Amino acid sequence: MAFALKSSGNFCSTQHQWLHSTRDRSLSGSSHSNAKECTFKKTNRPAPLCVKATSTKVELDFNDPSWKQKFQEDWDKRFNLPRITDIYDLNPRPTTFSLKKNRNPAGDENGTPMDKWNGYVDNDDRALLKVIKYASPNSAGAECIDPDCSWVEQWVHRAGPRKEIYYEPEEVKAAIVTCGGLCPGLNDVIRQIVFTLETYGVKNIVGIPFGYRGFFEKGLKEMPLSRHLVENINLAGGSFLGVSRGGAKTSEIVDSIQARRIDMLFVLGGNGTHAGANAIHEECRKRKLKVSVVAVPKTIDNDILLMDKTFGFDTAVEEAQRAINSAYIEARSAYHGIGLVKLMGRSSGFIAMHASLSSGQVDVCLIPEVPFTLDGEYGVLRHLEHLLKTKGFCVVCVAEAAGQDLLQKSGATDASGNVIFSDIGVHMQQKIKIHFKDIGVPADVKYIDPTYMVRACRANASDAILCTVLGQNAVHGAFAGFSGITSCICNTHYVYLPITEVITAPKRVNPNSRMWHRCLTSTGQPDFH
Ligand SMILES: Nc1ncnc2c1ncn2[C@@H]1O[C@H](COP(=O)(O)OP(=O)(O)O)[C@@H](O)[C@H]1O
Ligand SMILES: O=P(O)(O)OC[C@H]1O[C@](O)(COP(=O)(O)O)[C@@H](O)[C@@H]1O
Numbered sequence: 001m002a003f004a005l006k007s008s009g010n011f012c013s014t015q016h017q018w019l020h021s022t023r024d025r026s027l028s029g030s031s032h033s034n035a036k037e038c039t040f041k042k043t044n045r046p047a048p049l050c051v052k053a054t055s056t057k058v059e060l061d062f063n064d065p066s067w068k069q070k071f072q073e074d075w076d077k078r079f080n081l082p083r084i085t086d087i088y089d090l091n092p093r094p095t096t097f098s099l100k101k102n103r104n105p106a107g108d109e110n111g112t113p114m115d116k117w118n119g120y121v122d123n124d125d126r127a128l129l130k131v132i133k134y135a136s137p138n139s140a141g142a143e144c145i146d147p148d149c150s151w152v153e154q155w156v157h158r159a160g161p162r163k164e165i166y167y168e169p170e171e172v173k174a175a176i177v178t179c180g181g182l183c184p185g186l187n188d189v190i191r192q193i194v195f196t197l198e199t200y201g202v203k204n205i206v207g208i209p210f211g212y213r214g215f216f217e218k219g220l221k222e223m224p225l226s227r228h229l230v231e232n233i234n235l236a237g238g239s240f241l242g243v244s245r246g247g248a249k250t251s252e253i254v255d256s257i258q259a260r261r262i263d264m265l266f267v268l269g270g271n272g273t274h275a276g277a278n279a280i281h282e283e284c285r286k287r288k289l290k291v292s293v294v295a296v297p298k299t300i301d302n303d304i305l306l307m308d309k310t311f312g313f314d315t316a317v318e319e320a321q322r323a324i325n326s327a328y329i330e331a332r333s334a335y336h337g338i339g340l341v342k343l344m345g346r347s348s349g350f351i352a353m354h355a356s357l358s359s360g361q362v363d364v365c366l367i368p369e370v371p372f373t374l375d376g377e378y379g380v381l382r383h384l385e386h387l388l389k390t391k392g393f394c395v396v397c398v399a400e401a402a403g404q405d406l407l408q409k410s411g412a413t414d415a416s417g418n419v420i421f422s423d424i425g426v427h428m429q430q431k432i433k434i435h436f437k438d439i440g441v442p443a444d445v446k447y448i449d450p451t452y453m454v455r456a457c458r459a460n461a462s463d464a465i466l467c468t469v470l471g472q473n474a475v476h477g478a479f480a481g482f483s484g485i486t487s488c489i490c491n492t493h494y495v496y497l498p499i500t501e502v503i504t505a506p507k508r509v510n511p512n513s514r515m516w517h518r519c520l521t522s523t524g525q526p527d528f529h
């Protein structure tokens, strides 16, 4: 019996934020609907989780001494970056991107000829995706491929400017589009894309208004962009180009790309946007269009696979922390005060977990990845009673997608097809009030729902830097001839990943990760079930 590494349906996940112990699987619950178990050839070991994947079937037998090599060959194939030369016979030209050319075209100040300048990234440069060697599958947060949790190198492609490029900058028309919900840093990325394109020598740069909608909605006109125009847009939050959900029809979008003669498309967005970008890339390939589609992962939710974080997440956590601080002050100042804060996160509890950790003021953090009960001996309400008795007040932070099993489903979806959640914050506020009334203990509940405040602000310093690097690298990726890729940060290094590898499922908090354990250590909360 071997497990299917890659099959038409499933492969064993090593790179996802999932863990492989029995406890983890039970904690992960129904929220990971596409997770399936794989079986190891050896028994008595926890089985790894599998996630949906596409492409060819590769069987791994861990008794085969060459399994590692097979894994790595398959890995390299999967993480190989699609490029326009896959469909076109094209010769590259020397890059026009140089930070020294204006000073001395013949060489730098030391007389080094430009082609010897070591400012370029080699196409064979790689970064390691994983750097921890887990000694056992039972080690906290272990992500194992085989039952012995062997060390296997997982290399991904380094991002940055290449010495040779596949476009004539003077002939390029580049377009930028921002999709999905707002996110701090959108303007920083737009700005850096424009700056970098101009550094290459591109003159025709346009913004597509209001997300994918801008490609086909009549009356929406593309906006010419230049360094001059975008110089200060990073000083404000939101998107200079506007955003929208829904309405993505791939063939119409590609018709529009063709009609507008766009050569490079930079797509800023989350999971849905990336799926759309990949569909556009595939359709362009099908039509044999020389178009580079490059995405930049945006979402306050931080729910895109493989990467350290998405831009905007840090800023959202910082803002969320302010809401927690207000809840703390209200609760601390009231007799038997209970501060309750609901934070965003469509399918993951990253914002709630990180804001709870950074504020240090949260007694109970509830996320969708960890089921809980409100009532009963081990329920949240009983713990709140204990906190009021021992400490006099408490603060609860709940993620918007948490505890949905306790609520009636709304059944509604947004324009993009995303599920609209029932309001766990309001539900908990009511339950807490009723509970303390019933037991005859006074409780002063203050509920804060900061919703859009956490994402309408401008990027903080760390996000601004991330946006700068990701935006610049997106342009380098397009000039290098890649398409269907995303520009991101993995294990602290800036890399390109094929979009197909990051859209198989949303990333979620691993309940067996050290980070969640740190959160529990910080809050001191017990298990609520
Ligand atoms: N599977 C998909 N294929 C193609 N386009 C999609 C897909 N999912 C979403 N989109 C489009 O991507 C855009 C943004 O998606 P949405 O889920 O709202 O935000 P985000 O990209 O931030 O997750 C929308 O215009 C939506 O229609
Ligand atoms: O903007 P809307 O449609 O109100 O949606 C709210 C959702 O958008 C988010 O802020 C971010 O989601 P995206 O990454 O999909 O844009 C979620 O946290 C939240 O659930």
Ligand SMILES: [Mg+2]
Residues within 6 Å of the ligand: 180, 270, 271, 272, 299, 346
């Ligand atoms: Mg999304």
